[in-house]
Amino acid sequence: MESWRKVWRDGFAPVLSTAGLQALRRALLRDDGRLTQGATTTPPPLQCVLDWPCEGACALGYCGWQGDGLESVGEVEEFFARACFEADQRLGEPAACRWFLNWYDDTPREEMRTLLLSEVSRTLAERFTSGDAAAVVSETAAA
Numbered sequence: 001m002e003s004w005r006k007v008w009r010d011g012f013a014p015v016l017s018t019a020g021l022q023a024l025r026r027a028l029l030r031d032d033g034r035l036t037q038g039a040t041t042t043p044p045p046l047q048c049v050l051d052w053p054c055e056g057a058c059a060l061g062y063c064g065w066q067g068d069g070l071e072s073v074g075e076v077e078e079f080f081a082r083a084c085f086e087a088d089q090r091l092g093e094p095a096a097c098r099w100f101l102n103w104y105d106d107t108p109r110e111e112m113r114t115l116l117l118s119e120v121s122r123t124l125a126e127r128f129t130s131g132d133a134a135a136v137v138s139e140t141a142a143a
Contacts, residue, residue: 004103005119007096011087012060013123020063021124027062028117035062037112038105040080041073050074059104059116060084 013021027035034056036042042056043049054076057065064070064079084097091097104112 002103003099007087007091007100008116008119009123011091011096012083012100013119014090015083015086016060016063016123017068018124018127020067021120021127023067024059024063025117025120025124027066028113028120031109031113034066035059037109041076043073045073045077050077058101 016024024035026032034042036056036058039056040058040061041054043052050073052073053071054061054065054073057076058080060083061076061080064083065076068079070076070079084101087097087100088094104116107115
């Protein structure tokens with residue numbers, strides 16, 4: 001299994017909320033321009049803009065922003081940092097999160113969307129009974 005998938009499955013997916021994953025799934029399906037690569041947030045998490053509204057975020061930040069109702073750049077940045085810390089702890093390796101983050105930032109957008117959508121859908125399906133999973137898949141596919 002590729003390193004990025006292992007980090008996603010064993011590190012990040014378990015610590016992200018179902019609502020966050022559903023929001024990410026919709027963003028991947030729609031190619032939402034607010035789902036950014038190469039930066040945690042838009043605007044960037046500089047001290048002077050931490051209280052500004054978030055306008056875009058990476059896959060992890062997007063989960064907190066659009067799925068969990070976080071609003072400011074600072075809130076999304078804190079969510080991102082906590083998710084990375086928890087993933088590293090779950091994987092037992094300092095900076096293990098980098099395998100996913102580097103893959104996410106460096107992979108061409110269409111390829112990233114296709115592969116990550118598959119992983120997010122897999123994670124959601126594991127969280128629901130088979131009947132509920134079908135409803136989640138059909139609801140977000142229609143979106």
